Amino acid sequence: MSKIRVLVGTKKGAFILTADGKRKDWKISGPHFAGWEIYHLKGSPADSNRIYASQTSGWFGQIIQRSDDGGKTWNTPGSSPEDLKGPGGFPKGESNKFVYEGEVGKHLWYDGTQHPWEFKRIWHIEPSLTDPDTAYAGAEDAAIFKTTNGGKTWKELSGLRNAKSNLWQPGAGGMGVHTILLDPKNEKRIYIAISAGGCFRTDDGGKTWKPITKGLKSPYELPDPDAEVGHCVHRIALHPSKPDVLFMQKHWDVLRSDNAGDQWNEVSGNLPTDFGFPIDVNFNEPETIYVVPITSDSLHYPPEGKLRVYRSQTGGNEWEPLTKGLPQKDCYVNVLRDAMAVDSLDKCGVYFGTTGGQVYCSANGGNSWNAIAEHLPAVYSVEVQTLP
Amino acid sequence: MIRVVLPFHLRNLARVDGEVEMEIPAPITIGKILDALENKFPVLQGTIRDHGTLKRRPFIRFFACKEDLSLEPAETQLPAEVVSGSEPFLIIGAMAGG
Numbered sequence: 001m002s003k004i005r006v007l008v009g010t011k012k013g014a015f016i017l018t019a020d021g022k023r024k025d026w027k028i029s030g031p032h033f034a035g036w037e038i039y040h041l042k043g044s045p046a047d048s049n050r051i052y053a054s055q056t057s058g059w060f061g062q063i064i065q066r067s068d069d070g071g072k073t074w075n076t077p078g079s080s081p082e083d084l085k086g087p088g089g090f091p092k093g094e095s096n097k098f099v100y101e102g103e104v105g106k107h108l109w110y111d112g113t114q115h116p117w118e119f120k121r122i123w124h125i126e127p128s129l130t131d132p133d134t135a136y137a138g139a140e141d142a143a144i145f146k147t148t149n150g151g152k153t154w155k156e157l158s159g160l161r162n163a164k165s166n167l168w169q170p171g172a173g174g175m176g177v178h179t180i181l182l183d184p185k186n187e188k189r190i191y192i193a194i195s196a197g198g199c200f201r202t203d204d205g206g207k208t209w210k211p212i213t214k215g216l217k218s219p220y221e222l223p224d225p226d227a228e229v230g231h232c233v234h235r236i237a238l239h240p241s242k243p244d245v246l247f248m249q250k251h252w253d254v255l256r257s258d259n260a261g262d263q264w265n266e267v268s269g270n271l272p273t274d275f276g277f278p279i280d281v282n283f284n285e286p287e288t289i290y291v292v293p294i295t296s297d298s299l300h301y302p303p304e305g306k307l308r309v310y311r312s313q314t315g316g317n318e319w320e321p322l323t324k325g326l327p328q329k330d331c332y333v334n335v336l337r338d339a340m341a342v343d344s345l346d347k348c349g350v351y352f353g354t355t356g357g358q359v360y361c362s363a364n365g366g367n368s369w370n371a372i373a374e375h376l377p378a379v380y381s382v383e384v385q386t387l388p
Numbered sequence: 389m390i391r392v393v394l395p396f397h398l399r400n401l402a403r404v405d406g407e408v409e410m411e412i413p414a415p416i417t418i419g420k421i422l423d424a425l426e427n428k429f430p431v432l433q434g435t436i437r438d439h440g441t442l443k444r445r446p447f448i449r450f451f452a453c454k455e456d457l458s459l460e461p462a463e464t465q466l467p468a469e470v471v472s473g474s475e476p477f478l479i480i481g482a483m484a485g486g
Contacts, residue, residue, distance in 0.1 A: 035397060058484070059484075062434065093431055096439075097433070099439065
């Protein structure tokens with residue numbers, strides 16, 4: 001029987017939840033890296049034992065951790081006992097060295113002036129679909145880095161910052177690359193999204209990038225209706241069988257694109273509010289998508305204190321609330337952008353974590369939910385591995 | 389022998405218990421202690437001072453002999469008590485308020 005491993009990043013450490021394919025009885029290990037903020041951890045699709053984690057701290061900065069045994073043990077890449085045994089193998093301590101390429105450059109600052117790029121942390125790590133040693137890291141201040149040696153060293157794909165980056169301006173949450181989507185049918189194509197920056201696509205493996213924001217409307221933040229950058233994209237998602245179809249949760253609005261982001265159309269439909277953070281796609285049904293509506297940009301909690309996932313089985317516009325097993329009164333948590341994921345079992349499992357420290361699982365595509373962890377620190381990210 | 393006290397999280401990261409002891413040739417300065425520390429524990433590179441500029445991270449403080457040395461330049465020579473090993477060089481995570 002298949003197994004499920006849920007990787008949970010929180011404000012105070014990482015937790016790993018495991019269960020068999022029934023997804024009823026869960027074991028929790030952790031906290032790993034106790035006391036550190038774990039923005040994200042994700043397993044390699046090419047080697048499920050390989051997991052990367054972004055460990056960060058306002059005091060001590062950025063650390064990259066890597067496990068090669070499914071999360072049992074961890075090392076900063078380049079400092080494992082095997083590395084130390086190597087002939088020239090004294091570790092260089094560069095696994096957390098994220099240095100912008102060339103001239104650092106400047107971006108738009110809150111006061112309208114230009115402000116130099118400053119590395120703060122890694123928001124998201126996206127392992128390659130085919131090579132366990134290759135991964136991409138989304139940074140704040142916004143940039144994308146790549147490793148090809150298992151995280152020992154990282155190099156910026158600096159072409160991204162040629163895409164009108166002088167006009168990018170941080171929002172209240174910081175200016176970070178939070179979404180990295182790798183096209184499973186075209187290894188040269190990558191989509192990324194930046195908080196308050198927009199979304200971008202490369203078709204040449206990261207050398208050049210272009211904004212893909214046509215159709216996005218952000219009248220309150222961006223008076224220019226033709227603005228290519230500056231849209232506050234909260235999350236984008238795709239289904240691996242249809243990588244040209246993208247779904248987006250924007251600051252306000254839920255949208256879809258049927259042509260790899262060249263044109264977006266709003267599909268908010270009958271949602272009670274179209275503000276929110278995560279969006280994801282059912283593994284078995286490419287037109288079934290999930291969002292968690294949040295009251296507004298000023299009130300980051302569910303409308304009416306009712307935690308509801310909304311599902312559309314028509315690729316948007318027609319939405320139904322999913323409430324069974326979720327608190328329907330006095331609930332004032334948020335669900336952050338990286339805190340929803342799906343498994344790949346026949347009955348697709350859907351998972352999300354809250355800022356109140358709950359992790360919920362639905363083993364039936366959202367029809368009903370169970371809390372599989374409670375009382376954790378605020379959940380920043382949830383990723384799922386379906387294991388043989 | 390120079391003694392260095394690391395904050396809790398950096399001790400865990402470097403996988404050390406208690407104080408770190410290092411032989412460092414004179415003159416003993418803040419910068420030389422940090423160089424030696426990062427050489428012995430490469431995982432600490434970037435956690436105390438910035439990778440590129442080698443500037444102290446904002447919420448890291450340095451103390452020795454009850455003196456706050458955080459704002460002193462890296463070339464600052466440390467007191468005789470630190471050089472002799474009778475007093476440690478302290479690396480501390482600043483209070484965050486709240």
